[in-house]
Amino acid sequence: MxxxxxxxxxxxxDTEPLHNEIVRGILAKDNIFVTDKEFRQFTGMASTAVFDIFIQRYNLPHSADQMSQDQMTTLKEYIVKHQMKxxxxxxxxxxxxxxxxxxxxxxxxxxxxxxxxxxxxxxxxxxxxxxxxxxxxxxxxxxxxxxxxxxxxxxxxxxxxxxxxxxxxxxxxxxxxxxxxxxxxxxxxxxxxxxxxxxxxxxxxxxxxxxx
The missing domain is CATH 3.40.50.1000 (HAD superfamily/HAD-like)
Incomplete structure (x- = not known):
């Protein structure tokens, strides 16, 4: 080594479940609801790549970059608020x-x-x-x-x-x-x-x- x-x-x-929750909330604004089982296949992928999949699948009028920025802003706020370890x-x-x-x-x-x-x-x-x-x-x-x-x-x-x-x-x-x-x-x-x-x-x- x-x-x-x-x-x-x-x-x-330990942010994997938190990422899923935040992404779900963002997609829910467009009436898109994703199950835990569906999310497992995206674990470890870049958020822009994940959002790109949903943008193409549902023809969403958003950019993957902006959706990703929204996700990460919420994540950082959560980490500070809850003083994650x-x-x-x-x-x-x-x-x-x-x-x-x-x-x-x-x-x-x-x-x-x-x-x-x-x-x-x-x-x-x-x-x-x-x-x-x-x-x-x-x-x-x-x-x-x-x-x-x-x-x-x-x-x-x-x-x-x-x-x-x-x-x-x-x-x-x-x-x-x-x-x-x-x-x-x-x-x-x-x-x-x-x-x-x-x-x-x-x-x-x-x-x-x-x-x-």
């Missing part, structure tokens, strides 16, 4: 990797401002060499684009990277990028198929960096 890459939603902060064990894992001299990055489908907001809110920004957003890439997870670009920017071969993911789309992206993937079975991320992951953990504290 020469680099460790974190997904954010559902890995660093990092997922248990994630900060000690980051600190241990830092002590071991392992370069780290966040590679998330969230917008760049939200990634920085969360990292700053949890006071973990200085630990990371790179905060990478998939919003501006041609293809969202499950495409491997974000992980390949992250490895390139870190100047580390994909095969030397370890990824921590909580979604089926994220694990597919990491494995198709040629990386070692730890699947975090976060119950709040829904019933995600993490079978592509190299190992699956139920708690972040189960990750032993000396074995990676």
């Amino acid at each position: 020469k680099a460790f890459i974190f997904d954010m939603d559902g890995v660093i902060i 990092p997922i248990d064990g994630i900060v000690p894992l980051i600190e241990n990797l830092h002590k071991a001299g392992i370069p780290m990055a966040i590679a998330s489908s969230s917008r760049p401002d939200v990634i920085k907001f969360v990292a700053d809110f949890f006071n973990i920004t200085p630990y990371f060499q790179l905060l990478m957003s998939g919003e501006d890439l041609p293809h969202s997870k499950p495409a491997p684009d974000i992980y390949l670009q992250t490895a390139q920017k870190l100047n580390v071969a994909p095969a030397d990277c370890v990824v921590l993911e909580d979604s089926v789309n994220g694990t597919i992206a990491a494995k198709d990028a040629g990386m070692y993937c730890i699947g975090f079975a976060n119950p709040n991320s829904g019933n995600q198929d993490l079978s592509r992951a190299d190992i699956i953990v139920n708690k972040i504290t189960d990750i032993d960096i000396t074995k990676l």
Whole structure:
């Protein structure tokens, strides 16, 4: 292992169910109602890609970018209002990797401002060499684009990277990028198929960096 890459939603902060609730509220304004089962297939995808699907499906008179901005504004307000905490064990894992001299990055489908907001809110920004957003890439997870670009920017071969993911789309992206993937079975991320992951953990504290 020469680099460790974190997904954010559902890995660093428990926001997957919150994202779903906010997106549902935005779509409901156009009388579009989405079930939990439908939402599971979108977990880990960039919000603009998700909104694009609904804009095309229902011919909505909105831009995906504006809908995504509305979603992220609501999300940030919620995080501050409820003083959300990092997922248990994630900060000690980051600190241990830092002590071991392992370069780290966040590679998330969230917008760049939200990634920085969360990292700053949890006071973990200085630990990371790179905060990478998939919003501006041609293809969202499950495409491997974000992980390949992250490895390139870190100047580390994909095969030397370890990824921590909580979604089926994220694990597919990491494995198709040629990386070692730890699947975090976060119950709040829904019933995600993490079978592509190299190992699956139920708690972040189960990750032993000396074995990676």
